[in-house]
Amino acid sequence: MLALVFPVLNALGGVATAILVYVGGLSTAQGMVTIGAWYLFIQSLDKFFFPMLNLSAFWAQVQSGLSASERVFALIDAESAVEQIGARPIPQLTGEIQFQEVNFSYIKEDQVLEKFNLHINAGETIALVGHTGAGKSSLARLIARFYEFQAGRILIDGHDIRTFDLSQYRRRLGIVSQVPFLFSGSVIENICYACASNVSTPEVEQIAHQIGNGEWLDTLPQGLDTQVGERGSRLSMGQRQLVSLMRVLVQKPSIFILDEATANIDPFTEWQIQQALNMILANTTSILIAHRLSTVKAADRIIVLDHGRIIEEGNHVKLIKLGGLYAHLYNTYFRHQSLEYVNKRQWLEEQPANLGD
Numbered sequence: 001m002l003a004l005v006f007p008v009l010n011a012l013g014g015v016a017t018a019i020l021v022y023v024g025g026l027s028t029a030q031g032m033v034t035i036g037a038w039y040l041f042i043q044s045l046d047k048f049f050f051p052m053l054n055l056s057a058f059w060a061q062v063q064s065g066l067s068a069s070e071r072v073f074a075l076i077d078a079e080s081a082v083e084q085i086g087a088r089p090i091p092q093l094t095g096e097i098q099f100q101e102v103n104f105s106y107i108k109e110d111q112v113l114e115k116f117n118l119h120i121n122a123g124e125t126i127a128l129v130g131h132t133g134a135g136k137s138s139l140a141r142l143i144a145r146f147y148e149f150q151a152g153r154i155l156i157d158g159h160d161i162r163t164f165d166l167s168q169y170r171r172r173l174g175i176v177s178q179v180p181f182l183f184s185g186s187v188i189e190n191i192c193y194a195c196a197s198n199v200s201t202p203e204v205e206q207i208a209h210q211i212g213n214g215e216w217l218d219t220l221p222q223g224l225d226t227q228v229g230e231r232g233s234r235l236s237m238g239q240r241q242l243v244s245l246m247r248v249l250v251q252k253p254s255i256f257i258l259d260e261a262t263a264n265i266d267p268f269t270e271w272q273i274q275q276a277l278n279m280i281l282a283n284t285t286s287i288l289i290a291h292r293l294s295t296v297k298a299a300d301r302i303i304v305l306d307h308g309r310i311i312e313e314g315n316h317v318k319l320i321k322l323g324g325l326y327a328h329l330y331n332t333y334f335r336h337q338s339l340e341y342v343n344k345r346q347w348l349e350e351q352p353a354n355l356g357d
């Protein structure tokens with residue numbers, strides 16, 4: 001339609017001018033109008049058509065603007081999926097989390113959690129492992145109160161999560177999602193957008209330098225002022241993860257949720273990420289949805305989920321001894337990431353005679 005507007009208007013304008021030239025010419029020849037008036041009229045016609053053309057282009061823009069705003073308003077008017085029954089102020093949290101007989105499903109027939117019980121102590125670090133679709137991310141989403149559960153209770157610091165002032169509560173949560181989202185802007189803007197305004201640039205720089213002696217900053221062309229591009233496209237996956245961990249470090253939350261990406265990361269970046277993680281874990285109750293061996297090992301307690309149920313729980317040594325799903329996951333997946341395993345493989349590859357083993 002837009003492509004048609006200009007040619008059609010131009011053609012009409014052309015035809016109108018042609019008629020004016022012809023009829024006007026005849027009229028001047030008969031002496032009905034003077035030649036000067038005729039010429040002036042044709043000249044001023046252009047001045048009339050130009051704004052008309054502009055208006056029609058503007059109209060097309062208004063139309064696309066209207067349809068876009070319709071979508072925005074639909075989003076603003078959307079009913080919240082979760083219902084709060086109170087507005088308890090949350091100035092501080094110790095981070096104790098309890099799931100009591102929680103039932104949860106996204107769609108009615110498909111129960112994700114059934115009579116789910118879990119107690120996470122304040123300051124504890126737990127790792128959630130399990131096959132895909134086991135319900136790990138769902139647990140994290142319930143703690144962040146992104147979805148409504150159907151039965152049971154979730155208590156944070158002994159208080160029902162439904163009674164909280166949600167925006168204050170979420171300010172106490174640090175979340176690193178499976179795909180870290182960065183906004184177009186500089187690295188420091190991305191780190192600071194969530195934090196209170198009282199965090200100064202030197203403070204951010206100081207924290208940044210604590211991670212891997214600040215070497216990750218040297219790989220950024222302008223350090224903290226580097227532009228990250230739309231959705232962080234100019235940074236590597238590892239750098240994006242470091243920036244999202246920095247966000248949490250600066251924010252200093254009470255509860256930290258990490259949905260770890262499966263993407264392969266080189267050992268050096270992994271070491272830097274591990275350092276940032278350790279700094280966060282020291283001060284928070286942490287829920288790590290772990291895909292990397294080093295993350296699993298950082299946890300105080302490992303919880304193995306299967307189809308929304310806890311089937312095993314304990315530390316690494318205990319679970320390996322048990323010989324259940326964790327031991328299976330470890331042997332098929334995690335073990336290949338251990339330094340011991342990598343070294344052994346390298347050693348075997350360097351000795352052609354041993355390759356057959």
Ligand SMILES: Nc1ncnc2c1ncn2[C@@H]1O[C@H](COP(=O)(O)OP(=O)(O)OP(=O)(O)O)[C@@H](O)[C@H]1O
Pocket residue numbers: 106107112130131132133134135136137138139
């Ligand atoms: N938004 C959603 N709507 C409907 N069903 C969903 C939604 N998100 C997840 N599910 C379903 O809930 C179940 C648990 O999903 P969840 O995302 O918690 O798995 P997960 O353990 O995090 O898996 P992964 O390791 O692949 O991330 C799955 O059966 C999944 O199909």
Ligand SMILES: [Mg+2]
Pocket residue numbers: 136137138259
């Ligand atoms: Mg998940």
